[in-house]
Amino acid sequence: MALIVQKYGGTSLSSVEKIRWAAAHLVRTKEAGNDVVAVVSAMAGETDRLYEMCLEVMDPPDSRELDVITSSGEQVSSGLISMAVRALGHDAVSFQGHQVRILTDDSYSNARIMDIDAVRIREAMGCGKIVVVAGFQGVDSGGNITTLGRGGSDLTAVALAAVLGADACELYKDDVDGVYTADPEVVAGARKLRRVSYEEMLELSSLGSRVLQGRAVEFAKKFGVPVQIRSTIEPEREGTWVIEERSAMGELEQMLISGVTFDNNQSKITAIKVPDRPGIASRLFTLISDEDIVVDMIVQNVSTEGYTDITFTVSRTDFKKALGITERVAGELGASGVVSDKKIAKLSIVGVGMKTHSGVASEMFRVLAAEGINILMISTSEIKISCVVGEKYSELAVRALHKAFGLGEAK
């Protein structure tokens, strides 16, 4: 008998029919002889509706009360799923963050899970019940309601699976049925991966493949939780396992890289001919981070004659603000000017195989050059190489790289 945690996202719970489907799938899993714990998000659109209402009353909304309000969406879902299971003649019980003490820190709207008291969950499972836990929410040590940030139900599911020692944590999606070697809408031959390692998934989730919340992957990696991305549309098909690198190696050692991704929501800004003095970069990036702007890549040229160019990328939504700051301090920094490009894309190839194979970067550069695509910036990590190119080349580049690395070929 296995213990399985199943997480259902908002789009999988957007109607009474879908709620009934999820309940029936929980019952099927239970009847196959497993213990089952469900983790549920708010019904699609509900969190946005509640957030909009808050903004009408207070903008920006008070963070403690925002969490009180938005967490109610998951409370409703958990009750509805439990009812739907009961309507099928099985026993079920819902639990909120305060009832199974999903203890978090007190960072409202972005809290971190510290501990979960699994006693009540185990008791309920011992009585044969299907347990339904409201995702996204917890309580701090003072009993105040907290939430875990967007996509936080993924984190709830993985953390519960860790605490319960679950055999699998299945994350059900409506829109995807796994992790692909590239976006199937861009690359016709994109192939679903049977397995990816936590490290690869981390790089992939931070690159805009919105399959799985990054913090949930970190948590899964830390506690070795076997995660599976699955589809509610074709539940009988295997999805993609996100697991430890060692276990993933069977497939991965034959694969140099596991995926090619791109992110078009990027822009870049360059401060030209900045005097190369200590503290210059620090001054600029402190001002930018003070405005809560996340800088992704930073490249600083080798200094020539005491001057250097500093180029960095930010998401396109932060472009205007970041450009304003840079232009304002350009004089103070002694820069001769500021140039920018709002329309760039970041291409990345990800793969644990890179750790032990050389030549991946040069192959990537060669492929892009053969397509006549100019590389504007480069950054590398152990398992990832990213290149910034003009936005218009992004899809062409992804297809070329996908083909060159043989990602579409069946094994």
Next chain:
Amino acid sequence: MALIVQKYGGTSLSSVEKIRWAAAHLVRTKEAGNDVVAVVSAMAGETDRLYEMCLEVMDPPDSRELDVITSSGEQVSSGLISMAVRALGHDAVSFQGHQVRILTDDSYSNARIMDIDAVRIREAMGCGKIVVVAGFQGVDSGGNITTLGRGGSDLTAVALAAVLGADACELYKDDVDGVYTADPEVVAGARKLRRVSYEEMLELSSLGSRVLQGRAVEFAKKFGVPVQIRSTIEPEREGTWVIEERSAMGELEQMLISGVTFDNNQSKITAIKVPDRPGIASRLFTLISDEDIVVDMIVQNVSTEGYTDITFTVSRTDFKKALGITERVAGELGASGVVSDKKIAKLSIVGVGMKTHSGVASEMFRVLAAEGINILMISTSEIKISCVVGEKYSELAVRALHKAFGLGEAK
């Protein structure tokens, strides 16, 4: 410095504007030098919306999960009101049933309050905060979410006022500004009472004057909580105080009765010529109560020649079911037949003055006879006399009684 509990019902929180108004009124009360605790219902329509959704998933819905779901409406309101107070520059904090441990029994959807832990509320008030408590909800000893039944936020407010030793519990209404001597829509000269006793209010609330939940009045009576019904439309006007009989006497001793009410949602059923044997009535009413039908009045004639007629009233919604049961057991009871009248009304006059004044009942009968209205049934208590009449006479009768007892006259 006084401590005031203010309760805002759903219609007083039906829009962002009304939420802002309630917040501003809380702030005014605070700035006048009082400690303030707000108790809030769900926004108008929200509880019904959630209930409908539950019915779609499971009918009848599981009672534990129903409470999990419906209690979320008050959770949202409490957060919104706290935000609205903060938006006005004052400090506020919301609390749910589990956070201030509004401990109830485990009768889901109709739970009774056993205890409230006021420590966190006092602490928050000590820090100068306006405290906003979600009404309607509590937790049982196992930490399961419970709700207090329709109108339950009234009960939360009164119970909190009792535990905190509040100087007043103000219940804000959108549709009424107090308790009247009769329904102002029926009796043009109906007058707002400055004071009524708990006992009178109990009789009035059970008679369909939907101003205040009956259980809340019982609670207020038990703990001597001074309750005031007030209007959000004209908040500067005094509403009606619901207080102890002794304190109310100043006004009441001049008043024989305090109000005339009627309830058109009544029907009556008679089992004719039933053999007058012990256990006959018990047999009939056990079967009826087994179906969760509440019987209001029961009249049994004096036995003649060993036979009696048993007449009882039920709400019109239960009429068909109750009639079916009575007809089914009529033979078993030995009755010669069953007659019924679906369209009757119950007229009641209520007043603590009756306790010490005789002649109220005979005056009532005289007034009805003078109007040519036939009395079908009579029942009396210490402070109430009810007569059943044909439905078509109810408004005429209320106006005649209101005039005869001088209720419309200014004091």
